[in-house]
Amino acid sequence: MNHSTSLPNHFELLATDGPARTGRLTTPHGLVRTPAFMPVGTAGAMKGVHWREVREAGSDIVLGNTYHLMLRPGAERIAALGGLQRFTGWNGPMLTDSGGFQVMSLSDLRKLSEKAVTFRSHIDGAKVELSPERSIEVQLLLGSDIAMQLDECVRLPAEAADIERAMQLSLRWAERSKRAFAQAQPGYMLFGIVQGGDVPALRQASARGLVEIGFHGYAIGGLAVGEPQAVMLATIEQTLPALPVDRPHYLMGVGTPEDILEAVARGVDMFDCVMPTRNGRHGVAFTRFGQINLRNARHADDPRPLDEESPWPSTRTYARAYLHHLVKSGETLGAMLLSEINIAYYQELMLGMRDAITNGAFEEFRAQTRAGWARGDLDPR
Amino acid sequence: MNHSTSLPNHFELLATDGPARTGRLTTPHGLVRTPAFMPVGTAGAMKGVHWREVREAGSDIVLGNTYHLMLRPGAERIAALGGLQRFTGWNGPMLTDSGGFQVMSLSDLRKLSEKAVTFRSHIDGAKVELSPERSIEVQLLLGSDIAMQLDECVRLPAEAADIERAMQLSLRWAERSKRAFAQAQPGYMLFGIVQGGDVPALRQASARGLVEIGFHGYAIGGLAVGEPQAVMLATIEQTLPALPVDRPHYLMGVGTPEDILEAVARGVDMFDCVMPTRNGRHGVAFTRFGQINLRNARHADDPRPLDEESPWPSTRTYARAYLHHLVKSGETLGAMLLSEINIAYYQELMLGMRDAITNGAFEEFRAQTRAGWARGDLDPR
Numbered sequence: 001m002n003h004s005t006s007l008p009n010h011f012e013l014l015a016t017d018g019p020a021r022t023g024r025l026t027t028p029h030g031l032v033r034t035p036a037f038m039p040v041g042t043a044g045a046m047k048g049v050h051w052r053e054v055r056e057a058g059s060d061i062v063l064g065n066t067y068h069l070m071l072r073p074g075a076e077r078i079a080a081l082g083g084l085q086r087f088t089g090w091n092g093p094m095l096t097d098s099g100g101f102q103v104m105s106l107s108d109l110r111k112l113s114e115k116a117v118t119f120r121s122h123i124d125g126a127k128v129e130l131s132p133e134r135s136i137e138v139q140l141l142l143g144s145d146i147a148m149q150l151d152e153c154v155r156l157p158a159e160a161a162d163i164e165r166a167m168q169l170s171l172r173w174a175e176r177s178k179r180a181f182a183q184a185q186p187g188y189m190l191f192g193i194v195q196g197g198d199v200p201a202l203r204q205a206s207a208r209g210l211v212e213i214g215f216h217g218y219a220i221g222g223l224a225v226g227e228p229q230a231v232m233l234a235t236i237e238q239t240l241p242a243l244p245v246d247r248p249h250y251l252m253g254v255g256t257p258e259d260i261l262e263a264v265a266r267g268v269d270m271f272d273c274v275m276p277t278r279n280g281r282h283g284v285a286f287t288r289f290g291q292i293n294l295r296n297a298r299h300a301d302d303p304r305p306l307d308e309e310s311p312w313p314s315t316r317t318y319a320r321a322y323l324h325h326l327v328k329s330g331e332t333l334g335a336m337l338l339s340e341i342n343i344a345y346y347q348e349l350m351l352g353m354r355d356a357i358t359n360g361a362f363e364e365f366r367a368q369t370r371a372g373w374a375r376g377d378l379d380p381r
Numbered sequence: 382m383n384h385s386t387s388l389p390n391h392f393e394l395l396a397t398d399g400p401a402r403t404g405r406l407t408t409p410h411g412l413v414r415t416p417a418f419m420p421v422g423t424a425g426a427m428k429g430v431h432w433r434e435v436r437e438a439g440s441d442i443v444l445g446n447t448y449h450l451m452l453r454p455g456a457e458r459i460a461a462l463g464g465l466q467r468f469t470g471w472n473g474p475m476l477t478d479s480g481g482f483q484v485m486s487l488s489d490l491r492k493l494s495e496k497a498v499t500f501r502s503h504i505d506g507a508k509v510e511l512s513p514e515r516s517i518e519v520q521l522l523l524g525s526d527i528a529m530q531l532d533e534c535v536r537l538p539a540e541a542a543d544i545e546r547a548m549q550l551s552l553r554w555a556e557r558s559k560r561a562f563a564q565a566q567p568g569y570m571l572f573g574i575v576q577g578g579d580v581p582a583l584r585q586a587s588a589r590g591l592v593e594i595g596f597h598g599y600a601i602g603g604l605a606v607g608e609p610q611a612v613m614l615a616t617i618e619q620t621l622p623a624l625p626v627d628r629p630h631y632l633m634g635v636g637t638p639e640d641i642l643e644a645v646a647r648g649v650d651m652f653d654c655v656m657p658t659r660n661g662r663h664g665v666a667f668t669r670f671g672q673i674n675l676r677n678a679r680h681a682d683d684p685r686p687l688d689e690e691s692p693w694p695s696t697r698t699y700a701r702a703y704l705h706h707l708v709k710s711g712e713t714l715g716a717m718l719l720s721e722i723n724i725a726y727y728q729e730l731m732l733g734m735r736d737a738i739t740n741g742a743f744e745e746f747r748a749q750t751r752a753g754w755a756r757g758d759l760d761p762r
Contacts, residue, residue, distance in 0.1 A: 045707055045714040073681065073706045081684050081702050089699055300454065303462050318470055321462050325454045326426055332713065333426040 007216050010189060011248045011269075017362040019240075019267040022354045025217075025248055027093040027145035028187040029085055032060040034248065035264045035353050037346045038095060038272040043068040044078075044088045047277045048332070048339040051090045057312065057340060058347030061093035061145070063272040066138055067102030071121045071128070075141040083143025095272070096144035097252075098135045098177075098193075101153050101221075112152065114169070132173040136180035136190075144188070146217070149177035151193045153222045156231075163197035170195045170221075171209040178213055189216035191250060197222060198231050200238040207242035217248035217270075224253035224273070232259065236266045257286060257349055258373065261366055264353050276342030281335040283327040286345040287315070290373040294338065298380045299324040312344035388597050391570060392629045392650075398743040400621075400648040403735045406598075406629055408474040408526035409568040410466055413441040415629065416645045416734050418727045419476060419653040424449040425459075425469045428658045429713070429720040432471045438693065438721060439728030442474035442526070444653040447519055448483030452502045452509070456522040464524025476653070477525035478633075479516045479558075479574075481532050482602075493533065495550070513554040517561035517571075525569070527598070530558035532574045534603045537612075544578035551576045552590040559594055570597035572631060578603060579612055581619040588623035598629035598651075605634035605654070613640065617647045638667060638730055639754065642747055645734050657723035662716040664708040667726040668696070671754040675719065679761045680705040693725035 011034075013023045025032040039046055039054055042065045046054050054062060064084055069075065081087045084094055100117065103110060107119035107128075116131035132150040139147035151170035154163050174192045181190040192210035196202030210218060220239055223232045236251065243249060250270035251263050260271050276286065283295045287307050299320040306323070310316045314337050326334030349369070356365035392415075394404045406413040420427055420435055423446045427435050435443060445465055450456065462468045465475055481498065484491060488500035488509075497512035513531040520528035532551035535544050555573045562571040573591035577583030591599060601620055604613045617632065624630060631651035632644050641652050657667065664676045668688050680701040687704070691697045695718050707715030730750070737746035 043706075043710050043712060044703070045710075045712040048713045048717070050714070050717065072710060073702070077682060077702070080682065081700060087700065087703055087706075089703065301458060301461065319462060319468065321454070321458070322425070322468055322470065325424075325468075329424050329426075329453060331424060331426040332429045332716070333431070335713070336429070336431065336717070 007190075007214055008186075009246060010187070010216060011246065013246060015358045017357045017360050018265070020264050020353070020357050020362045021267060021269060022357040023248070023269065026187075027061070027189070028185070029091065029093045029145050030060065032093050033350075033354055034269040035260075035350055036060055036270050037260065037350045038063040038270065039276060039343050039346075040065070040272055040274045041088070041090070042274075043072065044084065046339075048281065048336045049277065049343060051088065053340045054090070054343060055092065057344040058351055059343065061095060062090060064094055064096045064142065064144070065102055066096045066099035066135060066142070067106065069096075069142060070099060070138045071123050075138040079141040079143070085143060093145045094143075095146040096139045096142055096148065098148040098150040099130050099138070100135070100150045103130060104153060114172075117152075132176040133180040136177050140181075140184055140188075146189045146191060147181065147184075148191050148219065149174045149193055149215075151195055151221055153195065153225070154197055155225060156197055156222070156227050158197055160197075160199050160202070163195075163199055164202055167195040167197075167202050167206045171206060171213075174210055174215075175213050178215070191215055191217040191219050191248075193219045193221040193252070194239055194243070195222050198227065198235060200235075203235060203239045204242045207239055211242070211244060215247070217250060218243045219250040219252050220268075221252050223251065224255050224259075229259060229262070233262055233266065236263055236268060240267045257346065258370070260346075260349065261353070261369060265362070265366060276346050277339040280338035280340075280342045283334065283338065285323070285338050286342045287377075288345075288369070288372045289375065289377045292377050294320065294323045294327045294334075296324075302381055304378065304381070306341065310344075311348060312341060315341045315344060388571075388595055389567075390627060391568070391597060392627065394627060396739045398738045398741050399646070401645050401734070401738050401743045402648060402650060403738040404629070404650065407568075408442070408570070409566070410472065410474045410526050411441065413474050414735055415650040416641075416731055417441055417651050418641065418731045419444040419651065420657060420724050420727075421446070421653055421655045422469070422471070423655075424453065425465065427720075429662065429717045430658065430724060432469065434721045435471070435724060436473065438725040439732055440724065442476060443471060445475055445477045445523065445525070446483055447477045447480035447516060447523070448487065450477075450523060451480060451519045452504050452507075456519040460522040460524070466524060474526045475524075476527040477520045477523055477529065479529040479531040480511050480519070481516070482534055482634075484511060485534060495553075498533075513557040514561040517558050521562075521565055521569075527570045527572060528562065528565075529572050529600065530555045530574055530596075532576055532602055534576065534606070535578055536606060537578055537603070537608050539578055541578075541580050541583070544576075544580055545583055548576040548578075548583050548587045552587060552594075555591055555596075556594050559596065572596055572598040572600050572629075574600045574602040574633070575620050575624070576603050579608065579616060581616075584616060584620045585623045588620055592623070592625060596628070598631060599624045600631040600633050601649075602633045604632065605636050605640075610640060610643070614643055614647065617644055617649060621648045638727065639751070641727075641730065642734070642750060646743070646747060657727050658720040661719035661721075661723045664715065664719065666704075666719050667723045668758075669726075669750070669753045670756065670758045673758050675701065675704045675708045675715075677705075683762055685759065685762070687722065691725075692729060693722060696722045696725060
């Protein structure tokens, strides 16, 4: 039985440079330029960053977590309030995950069956059932521009048999997710998720199975869970050839700027990660000089900005000494500034890659960017 | 011996309406329109609010705490980095307190002598001596536009003898503060602080003593420490007649919007308070409908903004349901939005009072504003 239904393609490939690609994804809430980085606004808010700064920093699309939002404030409530974009005031494209990953990592008393995963809410202990159908229903209630199928993600390292079982279950859930998505309005998208751990044959079988079902786009899941970068990059290389060239490729939960640069070099189009905001809250700035730990005493008397050539105002104006003081004093403003500075750096990197691919200069950009990180921070004064 | 030296007056009274006054204070870092509310950026940062929002909300001047800044990052360090305005990026007028009040409330092992107060830092336990001379030196190093004399503030209720002893010590310290301030650059200002607790004769003696010494402006200290509003207002009424009409009058640490409205009605020009940001962090919004607790479940499904007629964008756009969700979820963005919303409401109130005084309509404005607070919040939907 072939359930494949051809879905309209909202992705336009504008240029390639080797395996690297740049394109444009059209969503109900606006355009997304790819390669795209999606900052993570878990519970309907970016931690420490105003939406206008997320936008001004160059973000076209953000990610919301279905697990958090379905538990609080609740999908039906958000729908009654006009959907997630209107509720939050972000008013741009949003992708939501399926909730499956957080069920595995945050909730208690999980029970997995063919039908669904049941768990207890980490907020109030309430028993909740999440099936592929309910996950899609929740994401449609949220008004997500891009919904993700429910899948099962196995922690690595794992036995091949476990990896295969989860991958096969994820494929059956992919099919049910697609059926449930039939009620979506035109223009909204559903992505399938390739599973298969670190086993190339399973990754390829998963990809083929998803393509047979047919999705608007395809994600690589089950990575960015602590594996070495080499494993991640090898998995990308083994998986992407099995996915349609004309559809967007999304690497979930990745990563450092270097992870992203290397994944784009291999043909990935979309990314999400909490790292810019989480590391910002811990006093770390991402810059073209690499990561800078503002807690370090070398910054205490340094009047220089993080990077005087940055296009982002806070990066080129606030003194390192001030950021150091804010971080050491536990002032919220420190986390706020470093989070926006980090999102802006990620988006500057994405823009640089898009321009380089357009101009056929991606390899030069990649080498220069890596060389900048390798040189490291400015000499202390 | 009369130490009075006439100090230049940087305050211009533009209009009065009964005892209420509106004017303009010229500082080295810009103009301050009075009545003025100074948001409090304790340790060189406004908690949860970017400096550009503090400015856009209508703040002309902010307050920094000498006690915090001298302990971390240190006054000499800030001076080497170009002063507090440049260090923080605020770049506008700043008033600093003397440090005395926080020594009393935050530090351990205080020892008060004629010469100075010694204490242990609440950060690292280091032993620190704060004399009137050192307080002025620190404030000059910070580059404060308006420095405050070191004083001793007695908690009420207290014995009249204790209140008088502290008031007399504060007067002697006022004189030493003024002598130390002689090294300041032109344009910078020093304010004396009236003490005397709730004893009218002591307040008047304190005011007369300060006027004899001569300051750029005069503050009423030792209030906003838990006393009833009636005591505060009576103290203002007993003190202001003893202060020069042509100099700015600053009521320290006050207060609620109602406190401020009533103090302006009695002739006060300047205020500072942590309430807008502190209450914002606790989920409370200040509006023309009074205080609104966003934790309340009545807001959970309410799509309406806090006040659709507010001039401040966040106040008239974000749904109460969203603010409720952010507060309940402990999202930083909730504290950020409510803090800026509250500063904006305070500044809207100050602007309304300035305009009303200019137009000879202060009593009407006062009655309308009080009636709005008394009516309370919108009916639940």
